[in-house]
Amino acid sequence: xxxxxxxxxxxxxxxxxxxxxxxxxxxxxxxxxxxxxxxxxxxxxxxxxxxxxxxxxxxxxxxxxxxxxxxxxxxxxxxxxxxxxxxxxxxxxxxxxxxxxxxxxxxxxxxxxxxxxxxxxxxxxxxxxxxxxxxxxxxxxxxxxxxxxxxxxxxxxxxxxxxxxxxxxxxxxxxxxxxxxxxxxxxxxxxxxxxxxxxxxxxxxxxxxxxxxxxxxxxxxxxxxxxxxxxxxxxxxxxxxxxxxxxxxxxxxxxxxxxxxxxxxxxxxxxxxxxxxxxxxxxxxxxxxxxxxxxxxxxxxxxxxxxxxxxxxxxxxxxxxxxxxxxxxxxxxxxxxxxxxxxxxxxxxxxxxxxxxx
Amino acid sequence: xxxxxxxxxxxxxxxxxxxxxxxxxxxxxxxxxxxxxxxxxxxxxxxxxxxxxxxxxxxxxxxxxxxxxxxxxxxxxxxxxxxxxxxxxxxxxxxxxxxxxxxxxxxxxxxxxxxxxxxxxxxxxxxxxxxxxxxxxxxxxxxxxxxxxxxxxxxxxxxxxxxxxx
Amino acid sequence: xxxxxxxxxxxxxxxxxxxxxxxxxxxxxxxxxxxxxxxxxxxxxxxxxxxxxxxxxxxxxxxxxxxxxxxxxxxxxxxxxxxxxxxxxxxxxxxxxxxxxxxxxxxxxxxxxxxxxxxxxxxxxxxxxxxxxxxxxxxxxxxxxxxxxxxxxxxxxxxxxxxxxxxxxxxxxxxxxxxxxxxxxxxxxxxxxxxxxxxxxxxxxxxxxxxxxxxxxxxxxxxxxxxxxxxxxxxxxxxxxxxxxxxxxxxxxxxxxxxxxxxxxxxxxxxxxxxxxxxxxxxxxxxxxxxxxxxxxxxxxxxxxxxxxxxxxxxxxxxxxxxxxxxxxxxxxxxxxxxxxxxxxxxxxxxxxxxxxxxxxxxxxxxxxxxx
Numbered sequence: 001x002x003x004x005x006x007x008x009x010x011x012x013x014x015x016x017x018x019x020x021x022x023x024x025x026x027x028x029x030x031x032x033x034x035x036x037x038x039x040x041x042x043x044x045x046x047x048x049x050x051x052x053x054x055x056x057x058x059x060x061x062x063x064x065x066x067x068x069x070x071x072x073x074x075x076x077x078x079x080x081x082x083x084x085x086x087x088x089x090x091x092x093x094x095x096x097x098x099x100x101x102x103x104x105x106x107x108x109x110x111x112x113x114x115x116x117x118x119x120x121x122x123x124x125x126x127x128x129x130x131x132x133x134x135x136x137x138x139x140x141x142x143x144x145x146x147x148x149x150x151x152x153x154x155x156x157x158x159x160x161x162x163x164x165x166x167x168x169x170x171x172x173x174x175x176x177x178x179x180x181x182x183x184x185x186x187x188x189x190x191x192x193x194x195x196x197x198x199x200x201x202x203x204x205x206x207x208x209x210x211x212x213x214x215x216x217x218x219x220x221x222x223x224x225x226x227x228x229x230x231x232x233x234x235x236x237x238x239x240x241x242x243x244x245x246x247x248x249x250x251x252x253x254x255x256x257x258x259x260x261x262x263x264x265x266x267x268x269x270x271x272x273x274x275x276x277x278x279x280x281x282x283x284x285x286x287x288x289x290x291x292x293x294x295x296x297x298x299x300x301x302x303x304x305x306x307x308x309x310x311x312x313x314x315x316x317x318x319x320x321x322x323x324x325x326x327x328x329x330x331x332x333x334x335x336x337x338x339x340x341x342x343x344x345x346x347x348x349x350x351x352x353x354x355x356x357x358x
Numbered sequence: 359x360x361x362x363x364x365x366x367x368x369x370x371x372x373x374x375x376x377x378x379x380x381x382x383x384x385x386x387x388x389x390x391x392x393x394x395x396x397x398x399x400x401x402x403x404x405x406x407x408x409x410x411x412x413x414x415x416x417x418x419x420x421x422x423x424x425x426x427x428x429x430x431x432x433x434x435x436x437x438x439x440x441x442x443x444x445x446x447x448x449x450x451x452x453x454x455x456x457x458x459x460x461x462x463x464x465x466x467x468x469x470x471x472x473x474x475x476x477x478x479x480x481x482x483x484x485x486x487x488x489x490x491x492x493x494x495x496x497x498x499x500x501x502x503x504x505x506x507x508x509x510x511x512x513x514x515x516x517x518x519x520x521x522x523x524x
Numbered sequence: 525x526x527x528x529x530x531x532x533x534x535x536x537x538x539x540x541x542x543x544x545x546x547x548x549x550x551x552x553x554x555x556x557x558x559x560x561x562x563x564x565x566x567x568x569x570x571x572x573x574x575x576x577x578x579x580x581x582x583x584x585x586x587x588x589x590x591x592x593x594x595x596x597x598x599x600x601x602x603x604x605x606x607x608x609x610x611x612x613x614x615x616x617x618x619x620x621x622x623x624x625x626x627x628x629x630x631x632x633x634x635x636x637x638x639x640x641x642x643x644x645x646x647x648x649x650x651x652x653x654x655x656x657x658x659x660x661x662x663x664x665x666x667x668x669x670x671x672x673x674x675x676x677x678x679x680x681x682x683x684x685x686x687x688x689x690x691x692x693x694x695x696x697x698x699x700x701x702x703x704x705x706x707x708x709x710x711x712x713x714x715x716x717x718x719x720x721x722x723x724x725x726x727x728x729x730x731x732x733x734x735x736x737x738x739x740x741x742x743x744x745x746x747x748x749x750x751x752x753x754x755x756x757x758x759x760x761x762x763x764x765x766x767x768x769x770x771x772x773x774x775x776x777x778x779x780x781x782x783x784x785x786x787x788x789x790x791x792x793x794x795x796x797x798x799x800x801x802x803x804x805x806x807x808x809x810x811x812x813x814x815x816x817x818x819x820x821x822x823x824x825x826x827x828x829x830x831x832x833x834x835x836x837x838x839x840x841x842x843x844x845x846x847x848x849x850x851x852x853x854x855x856x857x858x859x860x861x862x863x864x865x866x867x868x869x870x871x872x873x874x875x876x877x878x879x880x881x882x883x884x885x886x887x888x889x890x891x892x893x894x895x896x
Contacts, residue, residue, distance in 0.1 A: 244648065327879065
């Protein structure tokens, strides 16, 4: 279900190109937004429960008379969402009001348009770009404009620190992430996500699926660099220094509350979905089944894709509740002195590998 | 070293500085205040005394008529002996040399004692109130302290005097 | 080309901030992330402990001592009653001494657990904090079982304790220790030996021994700098001279002696030592009446006493001056956290903002005790 398919249908019905375009975008955009909202709701609930179980707690349960948070706290996120929606909308007196109000939307747009290129299954993809990988990496950095905007407009020192840290971090970690994703591109010879996934069909050595991660040692390493850089790009622990709670209160989000803050939250989880989706498509066979040939078609594609994405998101949560936080200079050290050289060597290594074996 | 030995050492270096007082406890020695900085330097640097740790400074108000006192608890990490130095100050104009630059913690302890008793430590580089707000009036731990009636428009409630204890 | 001048920015950390451990304001001068000066402003929690103490009878001071160091209220009580007994020359029954040591050490474990957990929180690790609180909760349950209070106990009285131990306390406490000892290695696996944690704490905020002594830093912070000084060993009070335990000092395992990691590590080792003391005390505790030596009327003779004890934060000293009436003429509390905070500026210059938080956390301050 891509925008192109819809356009073709409308073209078959009649000749109204502008209206057809608007309709096609809206029809595919609304489910996308719902996916984003649903993802955030589920992920927040899961994060609460996962963190609770990791910390030897039970998390939200909704005990007692009435169902104030549902059974097992299932309605907790819904209740939170309602609370955030009806909260007073505060804008600091001394802030730059226009930028302050614009920032959440820019961050939201960055996450939203990134989601458009994620291949949920063979057919479920809003736009099937021929440069899908490049597109996701590119629009992924729109968010940082919003973050810097939010930090500056808040007129708060904590926000400013958070924004500066965030900008430095996201821009730096895009480089190793980009360099690592070049590995699958080199191997498949395409930037189109669907073709990338098609490249990963079949099996290697009879047992393992023919995923790029299992293809050669360099791609194996590239996956980990990509995944760790992706965690850094989404500002999650151990790289959550932009919103480091114990240092910067809430970093660039300090002055935000209510719905604007909820949008940040929504975008954060959408970003997790996007980077995990990219990692899955690029390294883990996308919507392909882990057992080659088994349940490998149709609706199962969505199941496998979301299953893999959910595992990666679970690992991110696991990290968050296990590790302490790095310091800003250590973070940069890891990026510039460790990841980037290794990622570059990887590209070199894959090139040679391909020359010899491929 | 015992207290007597310490006293002798001080008396030898600074004749006449140790005051005789019958009421003192086992580690206490009362000294004259006018040479305190030199005395403190001696107590800290002399290899046989070597009081490298300033454990505590306690301000004391001995009563409406009596003097104010600063009591310094000194301790030596090296020799593991201790001493308590008492210095009395004139009530109207309590002044003594600051030892802030000898023991770093003297900085905060002196500020605290200044805050509570108004004892001025001369030579202290940053003698401000530490626990009370900067614009607080009076010296709260003195026996003749009368609380402010209002502070920035806040009425300070007066505590009723009770008819003694027992 | 002109020279680029960077102005310094003043950043107020606190009074309301997640990592100031209370109401503390740090006025930090920064150049970007680098900190050039830290000025602590204290007094936000000043409750006139010393002035109050001059207006209530001696036994009424004990609840105030609870509220100074609210994380180790037993040890605060302990220091005060030991000083009072020295002033009044009371000999307490042996059972009371044992109970006090048991309570003091349990509270030391509870306090250290909170300090270690919160330190994890300061450097960004959330989970160890809740693991430690989970175990601390069991200690608080034992306190509640003994004296009915969970945080502020008013348990130790001059000459005795308020309640005798419940009959099965020795067994409950023994069970707890059996459960608790293996947990220490769990904390270590989760937090102490985590590479990121070591990176964040080793070599950061080094406090050399001579500076520490000059700043009057005591307790685990001083021992972290490699000075073997523990009031329990070097100036034994109560019955601490009967127990066999070590005084752990910082060795600079992953960095320099006296860094944040050492201060953290010394606390972890002290928890183990406390367990050791507790096992011995639980084994030898005699029977007796805990109220036997409590004086009917507390009216100490004229005189003064300065007595220091080892609280979880360091040398907790009480200076008590009596003029022969039932009301103290002066009670001064020498607070270990007060001296520990004063060293912050010295050791955090040149580090980053994140490090200031890490250093502050490693000093384990309690604002209730600093401001009194």
